[in-house]
Amino acid sequence: QSALTQPPSVSGSPGQSVTISCTGTSSDVGSYNRVSWYQQPPGTAPKLMIYEVSNRPSGVPDRFSGSKSGNTASLTISGLQAEDEADYYCSSYTSSSRGYVFGTGTKVTVL
Amino acid sequence: EVQLVQSGAEVKKPGESLKISCKGSGYSFTSYWIGWVRQMPGKGLEWMGIIYPGDSDTRYSPSFQGQVTISADKSISTAYLQWSSLKASDTAMYYCARLSTDRNDAFDIWGQGTMVTVSS
Numbered sequence: 001q002s003a004l005t006q007p008p009s010v011s012g013s014p015g016q017s018v019t020i021s022c023t024g025t026s027s028d029v030g031s032y033n034r035v036s037w038y039q040q041p042p043g044t045a046p047k048l049m050i051y052e053v054s055n056r057p058s059g060v061p062d063r064f065s066g067s068k069s070g071n072t073a074s075l076t077i078s079g080l081q082a083e084d085e086a087d088y089y090c091s092s093y094t095s096s097s098r099g100y101v102f103g104t105g106t107k108v109t110v111l
Numbered sequence: 112e113v114q115l116v117q118s119g120a121e122v123k124k125p126g127e128s129l130k131i132s133c134k135g136s137g138y139s140f141t142s143y144w145i146g147w148v149r150q151m152p153g154k155g156l157e158w159m160g161i162i163y164p165g166d167s168d169t170r171y172s173p174s175f176q177g178q179v180t181i182s183a184d185k186s187i188s189t190a191y192l193q194w195s196s197l198k199a200s201d202t203a204m205y206y207c208a209r210l211s212t213d214r215n216d217a218f219d220i221w222g223q224g225t226m227v228t229v230s231s
Binding site for chain 1: 146148155156157158160161170171172173174206208211214215216217218219221222223224
């Protein structure tokens with residue numbers, strides 16, 4: 001199974017918004033709302049930021065939002081802050097293996 | 112507190128066997144799937160497989176089928192990932208994570224990771 005496709009990097013100044021795309025197929029993102037997003041600062045374990053396409057776990061700032069259209073999911077960070085600098089990964093259930101697949105990862109840089 | 116605690120870092124030689132562990136606490140261990148995720152140095156996350164400790168139902172990514180074995184001992188709330196013959200290319204950080212069906216299949220709790228180094 002192939003990884004979901006994400007841009008390698010995005011950047012923005014503090015206070016700006018950035019959006020990360022996550023493109024899959026009709027076997028994963030396009031057919032299921034089991035899409036989640038994870039934040040991984042350097043040297044740490046991933047942390048769940050968004051589940052079920054657009055829901056935030058308690059404790060995650062509302063600056064983080066998710067959406068989906070067709071085979072592409074997106075994570076938007078509004079009001080970018082220095083602490084948001086990290087790698088971000090999407091994930092989806094995939095019917096091709098009855099399992100899961102992660103995205104290729106996107107490095108967010110705060111200028 | 113809900114948490115997953117993994118075993119410590121390992122340094123092994125090619126051809127050796129290895130079993131690393133992931134102990135759950137603070138929740139009903141038998142009611143949630145546990146997944147394993149590989150992260151090679153400087154690379155992204157790769158889903159390896161999952162196990163349901165309640166009945167040991169296991170699924171593997173096609174990329175890892177036959178390369179590793181996932182198991183669980185529900186009596187001690189622990190999941191395992193094992194290799195019978197390590198290769199240098201198995202050098203990576205390995206994470207376990209709880210799969211939450213309440214949150215539509217998100218990995219909501221992660222272990223701290225186990226670094227495996229395979230070198231002659």
